[in-house]
Amino acid sequence: MASINKAVLDLKRLDLLANNDSVIHRLDARAKVLVTCVFILCIVSYDRYELAALFPFFIFPAVLIALADLPALFIARKIALLCPFVLVVGIFNPVFDREVLVYLGPLGxxxxxxxxxxxxVRSVLTVGAAFILVGVTGFTAVCQALERLGMPQVFAVQLLFLYRYIFVLSEEGGRASRARELRSCGRKGLGIRSFSSMIGHLLLRTWQRAERIHMAMLARGFTGQFHAYRQSSFGKAELLFVLGWSALFVFLRINNVSRYLGTLITGLFT
Amino acid sequence: MHMADALLSPAVGCTMWAASAGTIAYCSRKIRREMDEKKVPLMGVLGAFIFAAQMINFTIPATGSSGHLGGGLLLAILLGPYAAFLSIASVLLIQALFFADGGLLALGCNIFNLGIFPAFIAYPLVYKPIIGNRPTKGKIVAASIIAAVLGLQMGAFGVVLETVASGISSLPFTTFVTLMQPIHLGIGVVEGLVTAAVVSFVYKARPEILQCALPAQAAAGYSIRNVMIVFLAASLLTGGVISWFASDSPDGLEWSIQKVTGKEEVEGVKGQLHDLLASLQEKVAFLPDYSFKKQETPKEATLHPASVTSKETADQASGKQEKDGDSRLGTTVSGILGGLMTLALAGVIGFVLKKRIGAV
Amino acid sequence: MSHHIVEVKNLRHVYSDGTAALKDVSFIITHGESVGIIGANGAGKSTLLQHLNGSLEPTGGSIHIGHTPLSKGTLPDIRRTVGMVFQDPDDQLFMPTVFDDVAFGPLNLGYATADVEQRVTEVLELVGAGHLRDKPPYHLSGGEKKRVAIATVLSMSPDILVMDEPTNGLDPFARRQLMALMRDFEHTRIFTSHDLDMVMELCDRVIVLHEGEVRADGPAMEIFGNDKLLAECRLEKPLSMQGCPVCGGGPARVSRPHPPHHHHHHHD
Structure with a gap:
C-alpha cells in the first residue's frame, strides 16, 4: 500500500509538471503524441541483438527533458522502477541463449x-518516452489529443472521470487501509474477510458517488452530449516538430550512428 | 502481468493495438447507441475505484505474502461487458502512462489480455451461465473462481504468444508456458476468491447494483458474437503476421546474427581492429578455459570450448555458419563504444540545452 | 421576477426500500428570501433538496418553481433556474480543470464560445477564484473547491441558489469568506446546514424539519429562541446565542439583520 501511496504522489507530481510553460509544453498535444508513437515504433523495430544503435535515440528524451525543464532525476528514478515483468522475462535470455557472440578479451x-x-535499453527508452509525454503534455491534454486523433468520445470522457477520481478515491482507500492496519495488531485482521468487507464498503460508497456525480451533471444541464471547449491548433511549429523528429528517428533507424562513430574512433586508435 | 514494449516486435504490437482499438471503438458505439450515458461517470469512477482498491492488501493464508484485487472480472460483473471493457482499458492506459506498467505500444496487448478475456469470455460465457437467474453464495464463489482462473489463464497465454511471436525474448514457448500458466493459476484463484467475497458483499447490501449489468446482457447474445468476430479477425490477422514472420526467419538466431554482423563493413578497420584485439587477447590468455565459453546451451548447439582466437570461437558447433568472426567482433565493439559515446553526447546536448534554457 | 418563487405542496417521498423520508412538506419561499432548512440527521433535508431540481421524483404532492410545475418537460428549464451546490464539492467538480468545470453548464446550455469564456471569467472573479482557472480540482483546498463549486452553478445564471451544507468541513477563515460571499447574493437562497450560527447570520427565515415533516417555519430569531422546539428536534441554539463559557454571561445583544458579533473582552 505504501508503494501505491507513493505511486499516487508521483502521479500528482508528474501531473503538475504539465503545468510548466515551455516551448515543448506549448505545442499541440497531438504533435507530441505522434512523435512519441514514431519514436516507440522505431525503437521496437530493432532486432533483438541490437544494442549500440539504440543509444543515439537517447537524444530525444535528453532534448525534451532539457527544453521542457523536467526534473531529470525524478524521471530517471521513475524509469528505474521498470516493470518487473520485463526484468523477469529478460533475465531468461542469458539462460537460454548462450551462444557467445562477442569476445571482449577473454570474456565471452x-x-x-x-x-x-x-x-x-528498450525499456528505458519506451517507458521514458511515455513519462516524458505525460510530463510535457498532461494527462488531460493527451486524452483530448487522442480523442481528436479518433479515439471515441465516450472512452475519452470516462478516462477523464477515471483520472479525476483516482485522487479522491485513492485517498479514501488509503484512509480505510490505514484504519485497518492500526486496529489489526500484527498480521491478524488483515486477512481476506476484513479485506472484502472493506473493499465492499468502498465499492458501495464509490457507487453512490457516481450517482451523485451524475446528478450534479444533470443539474447543470447535461443531456448526454459532451462539449469540447479548448481548441488548440496544429500549426507550423507542430508540423515542424513532428516532421523534424520523425526524420531524425528514421535516419537513426537506417544508419547505425553508433557504429560509424565507433569505427571512426577505434580506427583512429590503431 | 503486463506485457512491455521492450519485449514486443512492431508487427505484434501494432496488430494487437489495432485489435484493441477496434474493440474500444465498437464498445463505445454500443454504449452511445444504448444511450447508457449514466454509465459514463460510473465507468470512470469504478476504474478509479480499482486503483483505490489496490491500495488495500490482504494476507494470503499460509504463505505470508499479500495480495490485492486485479479487478477485471469484478468490473465485468458490475458494469457488463462493454462498459467493463472500456473501464479496464482506461485503467491500463493510466498504468502505462504513469506507472511504467508496460508502455504505450504494449498497451494494445495488455488491453487484449486483461480486458477482452474477462469482459467478453470469462464473464458472459463462464460466470453468467453458472450464476443463472438466482445467485446463491456458493454459486457466486464457484463462478467467480472459475471465471477468474480461466480469464487469467487466457490472458497469461496471450502474454506468452505475444512474447514468443515477437522474438525479442529467447524464452522457448514450452518453458514460458510452463512458467506462466501455473503462476497465473495461483493468481487466478486468489483473484476469484476476492472477487467472490466482494460480489457476495454487494449482493447482500445492494442487490440492485448487480442487476444493473443485466439489461446490457439481455441483448448480448447477438452482440457478443460481433465482438467475437472482431477478435477472431484480429487473431487471424495476428496469426498471419506471426506465420509470415516465422517463415521469413526459419532460424531466428541465424537471422539475428546476420543483423548484428551487418554486411556493409568498413573494410579497412577490420584488420587493424583484429590485430588490436588479438594482441589484447594474447596478453590475457592466461585464462584459456574461461568458463563462459565452456557453458553449454541446454537445448541447441553446443559451443566449442574455444580456442583463443576470436575467429574460431565465434563459429557455431553445427558448422552452419561461416561467419567472419572478427568482423562481428569489430562491429560490436565499435558499436558499443560508439553507442556509449552517442549516449554521452545526448546527455551533453540535454545538459547544455538545459543550461541555456535556465540562463534565458 | 416570479421565477424566484419556490412552492412545495404536500410533498411526500418514499424510497424504494419503504423508508418514508418526507411525509407532508409544504412551504412557499418568495423572491429574494434567504431560508435555512435545519433538522437532525435523517430529518429529510437532503431528500427535500434533491426534489427542488428534480433529481428525485415526488411520491406525492407537487413542486412549483416560479409558476411552472416541476415535471419531465419543464426539467431542463427548472434545472437552469435552480442552481444546486452539492455538499461534497468533489462530486460537483468532475472536469479536468476549474475552467472546464465552470464552463460545463454554459456549454450544455448551448452558449457561444466567446460568451462562455466571458461568463466563466466573470463568475470566477465573483467568487474570488480567478487565479485558479487552469488548476485541476484535486489541487484546490477545501474552501477553494467550495467557491469553485458555487461558481459552476452561478455560471448558468440561476434565479434560485440551493446549497447543501455549504460550510461543512471548512476552516474558520474559509467559512467566513464563504459566508461573506453568500450574503452578497441577490438570488433566492435556500441552505441546509448543521452550522446554526451560519444559518442565523445568513437567513431571515428558518424551516425546521423533523422526521419528514415541517415542524416549524418562521423568523430565525423566533425559532432559535424556542428551546423546547429545538430540543424536541435534536437541535440547539446557535453558539453565539448561548452563554459564554468563560464568564457565564448571557449572549450578547443580538441585532438582526446584522450578524451577531459576540465579542466578550475578558481581559478588559
Missing part, C-alpha cells in the same frame, strides 16, 4: 546477455 558475451541489455 553471449547473445542472451546482449539481447537482455537490449531489452533493458
Amino acid at each position: 558475451i553471449s547473445g542472451g546477455w546482449i539481447s537482455f541489455a537490449s531489452i533493458m
Whole structure:
C-alpha cells in the first residue's frame, strides 16, 4: 500500500509538471503524441541483438527533458522502477541463449546477455518516452489529443472521470487501509474477510458517488452530449516538430550512428 | 502481468493495438447507441475505484505474502461487458502512462489480455451461465473462481504468444508456458476468491447494483458474437503476421546474427581492429578455459570450448555458419563504444540545452 | 421576477426500500428570501433538496418553481433556474480543470464560445477564484473547491441558489469568506446546514424539519429562541446565542439583520 501511496504522489507530481510553460509544453498535444508513437515504433523495430544503435535515440528524451525543464532525476528514478515483468522475462535470455557472440578479451558475451541489455535499453527508452509525454503534455491534454486523433468520445470522457477520481478515491482507500492496519495488531485482521468487507464498503460508497456525480451533471444541464471547449491548433511549429523528429528517428533507424562513430574512433586508435 | 514494449516486435504490437482499438471503438458505439450515458461517470469512477482498491492488501493464508484485487472480472460483473471493457482499458492506459506498467505500444496487448478475456469470455460465457437467474453464495464463489482462473489463464497465454511471436525474448514457448500458466493459476484463484467475497458483499447490501449489468446482457447474445468476430479477425490477422514472420526467419538466431554482423563493413578497420584485439587477447590468455565459453546451451548447439582466437570461437558447433568472426567482433565493439559515446553526447546536448534554457 | 418563487405542496417521498423520508412538506419561499432548512440527521433535508431540481421524483404532492410545475418537460428549464451546490464539492467538480468545470453548464446550455469564456471569467472573479482557472480540482483546498463549486452553478445564471451544507468541513477563515460571499447574493437562497450560527447570520427565515415533516417555519430569531422546539428536534441554539463559557454571561445583544458579533473582552 505504501508503494501505491507513493505511486499516487508521483502521479500528482508528474501531473503538475504539465503545468510548466515551455516551448515543448506549448505545442499541440497531438504533435507530441505522434512523435512519441514514431519514436516507440522505431525503437521496437530493432532486432533483438541490437544494442549500440539504440543509444543515439537517447537524444530525444535528453532534448525534451532539457527544453521542457523536467526534473531529470525524478524521471530517471521513475524509469528505474521498470516493470518487473520485463526484468523477469529478460533475465531468461542469458539462460537460454548462450551462444557467445562477442569476445571482449577473454570474456565471452553471449547473445542472451546482449539481447537482455537490449531489452533493458528498450525499456528505458519506451517507458521514458511515455513519462516524458505525460510530463510535457498532461494527462488531460493527451486524452483530448487522442480523442481528436479518433479515439471515441465516450472512452475519452470516462478516462477523464477515471483520472479525476483516482485522487479522491485513492485517498479514501488509503484512509480505510490505514484504519485497518492500526486496529489489526500484527498480521491478524488483515486477512481476506476484513479485506472484502472493506473493499465492499468502498465499492458501495464509490457507487453512490457516481450517482451523485451524475446528478450534479444533470443539474447543470447535461443531456448526454459532451462539449469540447479548448481548441488548440496544429500549426507550423507542430508540423515542424513532428516532421523534424520523425526524420531524425528514421535516419537513426537506417544508419547505425553508433557504429560509424565507433569505427571512426577505434580506427583512429590503431 | 503486463506485457512491455521492450519485449514486443512492431508487427505484434501494432496488430494487437489495432485489435484493441477496434474493440474500444465498437464498445463505445454500443454504449452511445444504448444511450447508457449514466454509465459514463460510473465507468470512470469504478476504474478509479480499482486503483483505490489496490491500495488495500490482504494476507494470503499460509504463505505470508499479500495480495490485492486485479479487478477485471469484478468490473465485468458490475458494469457488463462493454462498459467493463472500456473501464479496464482506461485503467491500463493510466498504468502505462504513469506507472511504467508496460508502455504505450504494449498497451494494445495488455488491453487484449486483461480486458477482452474477462469482459467478453470469462464473464458472459463462464460466470453468467453458472450464476443463472438466482445467485446463491456458493454459486457466486464457484463462478467467480472459475471465471477468474480461466480469464487469467487466457490472458497469461496471450502474454506468452505475444512474447514468443515477437522474438525479442529467447524464452522457448514450452518453458514460458510452463512458467506462466501455473503462476497465473495461483493468481487466478486468489483473484476469484476476492472477487467472490466482494460480489457476495454487494449482493447482500445492494442487490440492485448487480442487476444493473443485466439489461446490457439481455441483448448480448447477438452482440457478443460481433465482438467475437472482431477478435477472431484480429487473431487471424495476428496469426498471419506471426506465420509470415516465422517463415521469413526459419532460424531466428541465424537471422539475428546476420543483423548484428551487418554486411556493409568498413573494410579497412577490420584488420587493424583484429590485430588490436588479438594482441589484447594474447596478453590475457592466461585464462584459456574461461568458463563462459565452456557453458553449454541446454537445448541447441553446443559451443566449442574455444580456442583463443576470436575467429574460431565465434563459429557455431553445427558448422552452419561461416561467419567472419572478427568482423562481428569489430562491429560490436565499435558499436558499443560508439553507442556509449552517442549516449554521452545526448546527455551533453540535454545538459547544455538545459543550461541555456535556465540562463534565458 | 416570479421565477424566484419556490412552492412545495404536500410533498411526500418514499424510497424504494419503504423508508418514508418526507411525509407532508409544504412551504412557499418568495423572491429574494434567504431560508435555512435545519433538522437532525435523517430529518429529510437532503431528500427535500434533491426534489427542488428534480433529481428525485415526488411520491406525492407537487413542486412549483416560479409558476411552472416541476415535471419531465419543464426539467431542463427548472434545472437552469435552480442552481444546486452539492455538499461534497468533489462530486460537483468532475472536469479536468476549474475552467472546464465552470464552463460545463454554459456549454450544455448551448452558449457561444466567446460568451462562455466571458461568463466563466466573470463568475470566477465573483467568487474570488480567478487565479485558479487552469488548476485541476484535486489541487484546490477545501474552501477553494467550495467557491469553485458555487461558481459552476452561478455560471448558468440561476434565479434560485440551493446549497447543501455549504460550510461543512471548512476552516474558520474559509467559512467566513464563504459566508461573506453568500450574503452578497441577490438570488433566492435556500441552505441546509448543521452550522446554526451560519444559518442565523445568513437567513431571515428558518424551516425546521423533523422526521419528514415541517415542524416549524418562521423568523430565525423566533425559532432559535424556542428551546423546547429545538430540543424536541435534536437541535440547539446557535453558539453565539448561548452563554459564554468563560464568564457565564448571557449572549450578547443580538441585532438582526446584522450578524451577531459576540465579542466578550475578558481581559478588559
